[in-house]
Each structure stands twice: as C-alpha cells, then as structure tokens.
C-alpha cells in the first residue's frame with residue numbers, strides 16, 4: 463500500500479517523528495532554519511499532509527500549491543497564528559494544534575520569567591561575572607516580592623489558569639482579563655476584571671492571549687503608561703502582543719520596573735536591538751514550552767493530528783472543527 467506523502471518542516475522529537483515515519487512517506491526538512499517561502503512552496507507540491515512549525519507561514523497559496531489532495535495541516539504548537547485558518551476552512555482542510563501538553567511547562571516558564579525579572583536574576587549574574595561583587599550589601603540589587611502582590615493575567619485559558627494555580631502557592635492575589643468566553647473555574651481563586659484594572663492594579667502582568675488583530679500591540683505606550691512604576695511585565699504568548707518600541711521607552715525611563723520576554727517581534731530579536739542594552743529586561747529565545755516532556759508530547763500530538771487527518775478521522779485537536787459540518 464502506498465503511504466500518504468507529507469512534508470515535515472523541521473526535525474521534531476522522535477516520539478512524534480517515528481509515528482509519522484511509520485505511517486507516511488516523509489519529506490523531512492533537516493536544516494536548522496525554516497524552509498524559505500520558495501522552498502516551502504516547492505516541497506509541499508503533491509503532499510497529503512503538512513506538519514508545520516510556528517515559524518512557517520501556511521496560507522492559501524501554500525495550500526493551493528500543495529494541491530487538492532491536501533487533507534490536513536498539523537501545527538507543532540498550541541498557537542496557530544502562522545496559519546491562515548480562514549483559508550484552510552474555506553478549503554475544508556482541518557488544522558491541528560497541540561494544547562494541554564505544554565500548559566505546565568509554559569506556566570512554569572512564565573513564573574520563572576516573573577521571578578527572574580522581578581528579582582533581577584540575570585542582572586545579578588552579570589554583576590558577579592563582571593567582578594562587581596565586593597561584599598554583602600543591604601541595598602544591592604533589590605527586587606520585587608511575590609507574597610501579597612497582585613498577579614494580573616491577560617487571557618484565562620489553560621495557561622492563564624495554570625498561572626493562577628501557581629500564584630496561590632506564592633500568596634498572590636490573582637485578577638484576570640479575558641475578552642473571550644473563558645469560564646471561571648470554581649477551584650481557582652481569581653477575580654475577573656476589565657483590562658484597565660489589570661494595568662492599574664497588577665504588580666506582575668503575564669500575557670496568555672493568542673495573537674489576533676485585536677491583541678496585536680495590546681500592550682502599547684498607552685497601556686504601559688497605566689501600569690505601576692513597580693510593575694513587571696511578562697510575555698510568553700506571541701511577540702506582537704507587545705509593542706517593543708513602547709516597552710523599550712517604558713523600561714529605559716523606568717516607568718515600569720522590569721520585563722521578562724520569551725517572545726519578541728521580530729524573532730529572533732536582532733542582537734543590536736536597543737532592548738538588549740537594558741538591564742531591566744530578560745529576553746529568552748521562545749522556549750517556554752521547552753521541557754523535554756512537553757516537547758515529546760507536542761510531537762506525539764502533532765503526529766496524531768496529522769495521521770488522523772490523513773486517515774479521514776477527526777483530529778484529536780482541531781482548531782477549525784467547522785470543516786466537519
């Protein structure tokens with residue numbers, strides 16, 4: 463029996479890749495960097511499925527170039543702003559993503575960033591390495607305390623809720639803003655508020671919203687101007703949710719205390735970006751979900767979605783279930 467043809471746009475953990483290899487005829491992109499647009503368009507021709515990463519922009523042109531036999535697009539990420547869902551739905555192509563399995567890894571990392579930025583961990587490490595540490599000092603590298611502080615969550619989906627659960631252990635008050643229909647969870651002590659209140663009342667603000675036209679530059683100069691001068695902003699969602707020029711100004715002028723960014727606009731952030739001259743920001747290379755366990759499970763789930771789509775079954779995690787109507 464001939465196996466379905468798929469293009470896998472990068473090496474993913476064996477847990478998922480082995481499954482894909484067993485079921486499919488795989489064209490695997492083995493380079494460190496993503497395929498160029500040209501290469502992507504060339505490699506998708508005639509495939510039945512695409513296993514993509516968040517660095518691959520999959521729009522109607524890619525789908526049409528693949529051809530009418532294209533049955534499924536499986537994104538190896540929970541976010542799917544790199545895929546034109548409207549175009550996929552119009553062509554009745556189900557799109558899969560990898561929710562749940564990375565919730566804890568991502569929330570752990572957002573907490574790490576809150577504490578790293580709030581307690582100036584990287585700045586302090588540089589201080590030691592640069593030979594500046596002369597003695598114990600009462601005023602050295604003072605930061606922000608968690609206990610009794612207010613955590614403001616923007617987005618109260620799976621990861622937002624996991625943040626709220628962690629915050630309980632730190633004796634924080636939790637408030638959240640969610641424009642969607644996210645249901646309150648009776649087991650989580652958190653109050654729903656409006657966006658203004660998040661900005662004005664939070665000591666830590668952590669972003670857990672998808673990137674949509676509404677959330678692009680949600681954190682702009684106006685939003686930053688409403689935050690406390692002691693506030694710590696953390697972004698593990700998508701880079702464009704924060705206007706980095708506005709953030710640079712706010713951090714430089716000490717209008718907020720610090721920021722922890724796992725995502726930036728653009729990615730990678732150029733090494734000569736002005737933000738990287740500041741001590742009160744921690745910048746990470748988009749690794750919030752990068753625990754070994756989470757990445758193994760993401761690859762497994764991406765493989766499951768891909769193979770289900772190829773078999774004509776419903777995807778276990780489908781972001782456009784309208785295709786089944």
Ligand code: GLV
Nearest residue numbers: 538539540541751
């Ligand atoms: C990572 O950013 C993801 O969306 O999975």
